[in-house]
Amino acid sequence: MEEYNKRISEVKNLISKADYVLIGAGSGLSTAAGLEYFGESFEKNFKEFIEKYNFPDLYSASFYDFNTQEEKWAFFAKMIYLNRFNKEPLKLYQEIYSLIKEKDYFVITTNVDGQFEKAGFEKERVFETQGDYAYLQCENACHNKLYYNYDLVNEWLKNTKDCKIPSNIVPKCPVCGGNMEMNLRKDANFVQDENWYKQDKRYGEFLDKSQDKNLLLLEIGVGFNTPGIIRFPFEQMVYNNINTHLVRINKDYAFASKEIEDKTILFDEDTNKIINDLRRKE
Numbered sequence: 001m002e003e004y005n006k007r008i009s010e011v012k013n014l015i016s017k018a019d020y021v022l023i024g025a026g027s028g029l030s031t032a033a034g035l036e037y038f039g040e041s042f043e044k045n046f047k048e049f050i051e052k053y054n055f056p057d058l059y060s061a062s063f064y065d066f067n068t069q070e071e072k073w074a075f076f077a078k079m080i081y082l083n084r085f086n087k088e089p090l091k092l093y094q095e096i097y098s099l100i101k102e103k104d105y106f107v108i109t110t111n112v113d114g115q116f117e118k119a120g121f122e123k124e125r126v127f128e129t130q131g132d133y134a135y136l137q138c139e140n141a142c143h144n145k146l147y148y149n150y151d152l153v154n155e156w157l158k159n160t161k162d163c164k165i166p167s168n169i170v171p172k173c174p175v176c177g178g179n180m181e182m183n184l185r186k187d188a189n190f191v192q193d194e195n196w197y198k199q200d201k202r203y204g205e206f207l208d209k210s211q212d213k214n215l216l217l218l219e220i221g222v223g224f225n226t227p228g229i230i231r232f233p234f235e236q237m238v239y240n241n242i243n244t245h246l247v248r249i250n251k252d253y254a255f256a257s258k259e260i261e262d263k264t265i266l267f268d269e270d271t272n273k274i275i276n277d278l279r280r281k282e
């Protein structure tokens with residue numbers, strides 16, 4: 001406990017002295033924040049679909065190859081809604097925001113649930129590298145435009161019957177007439193639109209300007225699915241820059257290499273508790 005408190009006060013100190021804060025977030029953050037569709041609530045929310053398709057868990061369900069577009073969009077309407085549209089901002093994200101909002105900050109995330117923006121983070125300061133549930137793209141990636149799907153999702157939900165949507169509201173590409181897909185990176189057809197490149201550029205600019213300054217890397221819930229996007233580059237930055245420190249919060253993988261040990265603070269405790277303790281005035 002004493003040792004934990006010591007780490008907390010070290011991080012508080014790093015935050016207060018930081019000129020720049022770069023947040024790197026993976027799925028562990030949204031799990032900790034309680035995004036509703038995981039675990040037990042999967043069984044509750046997707047009861048009909050589980051009975052029909054024998055889905056063992058959400059992960060398998062999200063890779064299921066549906067026979068028809070009508071079935072596919074009935075399932076994903078629910079998935080997108082629960083991930084993206086149904087809730088008030090998640091408290092944990094809001095608390096993280098309150099912790100760093102006075103700083104010059106930037107967020108890079110592999111999450112596709114849009115929760116940073118919802119919680120108050122400036123859109124221009126959030127780079128979602130892997131897409132966003134709230135957008136559709138052409139399945140064949142025939143053009144690089146994205147389509148906001150809020151209205152569609154609501155229409156699909158309203159009209160779902162027996163795990164199917166009516167054929168006349170199945171989305172089609174306005175350019176090639178082919179099927180549509182969610183804008184999530186899962187193969188080479190992932191569409192990076194103008195905004196994606198803009199955010200990529202902003203991320204690069206943030207790295208450039210913060211490089212020799214007091215930069216704090218706050219990494220939360222980043223595992224080993226795509227470590228090349230956040231985890232490894234963060235370690236490299238700590239290694240290369242004398243004034244860069246890393247706070248790594250990770251229930252399962254709270255370790256780092258020896259070379260950066262003295263500039264890294266590791267937590268495998270509950271993220272909600274850590275963020276709360278960081279916000280507490282002494």
Ligand SMILES: [Zn+2]
Pocket residue numbers: 138139140141142143173174175176177178
């Ligand atoms: Zn197309």
